[in-house]
Amino acid sequence: xxxxxxxxxxxxxxxxxxxxxxxxxxxxxxxxxxx
Amino acid sequence: xxxxxxxxxxxxxxxxxxxxxxxxxxxxxxxxxxxxxxxxxxxxxxxxxxxxxxxxxxxxxxxxxxxxxxxxxxxxxxxxxxxxxxxxxxxxxxxxxxxxxxxxxxxxxxxxxxxxxxxxxxxxxxxxxxxxxxxxxxxxxxxxxxxxxxxxxxxxxxxxxxxxxxxxxxxxxxxxxxxxxxxxxxxxxxxxxxxxxxxxxxxxxxxxxxxxxxx
Numbered sequence: 287x288x289x290x291x292x293x294x295x296x297x298x299x300x301x302x303x304x305x306x307x308x309x310x311x312x313x314x315x316x317x318x319x320x321x
Numbered sequence: 322x323x324x325x326x327x328x329x330x331x332x333x334x335x336x337x338x339x340x341x342x343x344x345x346x347x348x349x350x351x352x353x354x355x356x357x358x359x360x361x362x363x364x365x366x367x368x369x370x371x372x373x374x375x376x377x378x379x380x381x382x383x384x385x386x387x388x389x390x391x392x393x394x395x396x397x398x399x400x401x402x403x404x405x406x407x408x409x410x411x412x413x414x415x416x417x418x419x420x421x422x423x424x425x426x427x428x429x430x431x432x433x434x435x436x437x438x439x440x441x442x443x444x445x446x447x448x449x450x451x452x453x454x455x456x457x458x459x460x461x462x463x464x465x466x467x468x469x470x471x472x473x474x475x476x477x478x479x480x481x482x483x484x485x486x487x488x489x490x491x492x493x494x495x496x497x498x499x500x501x502x503x504x505x506x507x508x509x510x511x512x513x514x515x516x517x518x519x520x521x522x523x524x525x526x527x528x529x530x531x532x533x534x535x536x
Contacts, residue, residue: 294340298333305329308518312325315525 325518332511335504343504349485355413357504361512362406367473369399369516370438374466377459386531387524389455392462393445394523398516400438407431426480430472437465437472 339357346353373395380388411421422428444461448454477484497505
């Protein structure tokens with residue numbers, strides 16, 4: 287169970303990083319489209 | 322923006338449910354959880370390569386660069402998800418079969434698929450003239466997709482494989498615990514949403530690059 291929680295936290299962290307990267311990219315693309 | 326936040330929470334919820342709520346399959350034990358990542362990535366690979374084929378055909382009919390952007394983006398993302406499916410499958414194979422790579426029919430066919438679409442990217446990078454590149458890439462992509470159903474669904478079933486049975490068994494039924502099924506479908510939907518978000522971003526970047534190139 288302890289190992290599961292550690293792997294889950296790592297998986298959530300990886301997903302959060304990817305998600306934030308995509309959000310940042312989305313914002314940047316929107317800015318460039320407005321120019 | 323709201324649907325993107327919803328997608329983020331949806332996949333995060335799927336991960337939590339996969340680790341803390343869904344039961345394990347007796348034979349697979351802890352490796353059961355790879356199911357919620359490996360199959361959705363393989364599914365998105367087929368969706369993306371199919372999307373690439375559809376837009377390649379549309380490009381050949383209408384000659385609009387928008388279709389070329391869509392086809393190229395879909396192939397790039399399809400390859401990315403195919404690599405993710407291959408890596409997650411290899412990690413699972415190490416745990417279950419004792420080696421990362423065994424040249425099992427499924428491993429061999431996914432390797433060929435990567436070669437076929439790797440060649441698509443090589444073909445695209447070989448031409449500077451965008452009309453010529455778009456035309457040849459569209460012909461290649463439309464033809465290459467013919468191999469996808471054979472490599473993903475037909476060939477692995479023709480030969481003996483250690484790979485677990487497909488999710489939908491030969492009787493056309495889903496042999497799954499209802500909780501596993503729910504998390505599995507949720508991840509399938511989540512990954513499909515993630516693919517279309519990535520596709521939209523890549524196409525918009527391609528449009529911006531084209532606009533910059535023209536000015």
